[in-house]
Amino acid sequence: MKLLTFLKDGHYALGIRTDRGVLDVESAVGQGRRRAPTRLHEAIEGGPQAVSALQAIAEQAEDGWLKEADLTLGPCVPHPGKIVCVGLNYRKHAEETNAPIPEYPILFSKFNNALAGHGEDIPLPAVSEKVDYEAELAIVMGKTAKNVGKEQALDYVFGYCNANDLSARDLQMRTPQWLLGKTCDKFLPLGPYLVTADEVGNPNGLGIRCIVNGEVRQNSNTSDMIFHCGELVSYISRHMTLEPGDVILTGTPEGVVLGYPPEKQVYLQEGDIVTVQIEKLGALTNRMVRER
16 A cells, blocks of 8 residues: 545544545545544554545545645655664665665664655755755564564564655764765655555565656665674664655665765755656655755
8 A cells, every 4th residue: 555645624634545646535534424544643653543534545445636746745654753864775786886884774863844745845955065865665664562572573574665865975984983964855755656665565665766756876776784683683672663655765776876986976956856756656756956
């Protein structure tokens, strides 16, 4: 199932994306007196029962259908409790940046101010001249996880989505801590859909691409990860409790601007169109604009 959020009466409403269009769950529940979650986080916390209820509504609803092109989409996970990011998690990306292969996952964080939706303009910070794209697979937790083994870890996942871990490289490298360059406003577009784990299947074998102004810049597969998805969930859960709705960014493959020779590094400019495309998850597109 593909879930999304869209702006409705000042809040992010829950939608189900199908071949018929997007079902406004709130409207369908109200009209049919059916029981189902009407907010994204409620759907995540509700687990398989909530997904089954939403599936039934999508199959039965006659009214409440909308055209996706007419909607203003929000982040597909609008209120994550934690955003945990993994750095240097693709072998070829580590190699292109001349970084050693990590012995343990390199973790950092982003905050909710960085969230953005598909189609939303992304401001290039006035304090940076080196904003880079990073196509990433995002894991969205579905159950509370603490000290889980890597063999069972994916059972705790609700679903997956596209993410763009935008990075201001000059700010990121200013100090040994990467945070400043990672969590500028709207530096984490998520979406357009949150796809449930059953529909995605194995997350460790998905094609992943980043396209800038029609040019393919990154073209890889999640199988190139150093630490695969189950390992990441397990490792993080041994150090902090993961809760439903928490988001884990799993790292980016080779092809970022930072990996180019210095004389060929051209960072994102106003008007650039960046698309992150991962197999089974759709395409996440945003335009870069000047910060106001």
